[in-house]
Amino acid sequence: MSGQSLLVPGELSPTRSVPGSIPRPEYVGKPAPTPYTGPEVQDSDTIERMRIAGRIAAQAMEEAAKHIAPGVTTDELDRVAHEFMCDHGAYPSTLGYRGFPKSLCSSVNEVICHGIPDSTVLRDGDIVNLDVTAYIDGVHGDNNATYLCGDVDEESRLLVERTRESLNRAIKAVKPGRQVNVIGRVIESYAKRFGYGVVRDFTGHGINSSFHSGLIIPHYDAAHATTVMQPGMTFTIEPMLTLGTYEYDMWDDGWTVVTKDRKRTAQFEHTLVVTDSGAEILTLP
16 A cells, blocks of 8 residues: 555635525524425436536536646645535535635545545655535535545555446436335445445435435445335435445544554445435536
């Protein structure tokens, strides 16, 4: 594995502004969102609006990813995605969610998820996950992907490639009438081939007008995950695979989650809707 030194927190830039004309999610300015009490199955109008939100999120992530290079700060990636979403009339869902201070999550190397963009400078050989969610017309679209920065070692490249493949396999397992635990079973069985850890405590989730509806999508073989998939259900699948343990520590910022053994980790995510025959990806650029 790469011999990169471990990450340390950087300096935060001032909070970015969002034009007043762009509607905010209800949780902005509050310590926590109002619990979602609506259905997990969405009507066709909601799904169509989620396609738009998902497309903007995917395009914003792609735009930020174009700037990934040695010497670029994670805060610069946040700026690019923030401006893209605002320019397209969308609010960056993470900004102000439970106090999160930025418009995307940037998780580098040993960071499993929820890394905060700051003055951290990307280095040749890093891997970096960008997690971007857009809110527009009352709904959210959420996606993430892990990218290579410069010349990345083979072990890390394979981890990224295989994590992407685990998501693809999980999406193919989505079928109405199946329990959601089939998703984690597929991911874990694939990851075990390579000796990877599968993160358990951070999961996929229901998403619609709510950023996190309460529906949980585990990425390991969880017998308790017995919710039956139905056409019109909308949720994310976002496997996090590690080169070592799935156990983690959290930084003092209350957000940044790192592998306990500080080995590298990768993640990929799409927002999906269950169809009559499988799944449609709503976060396509």
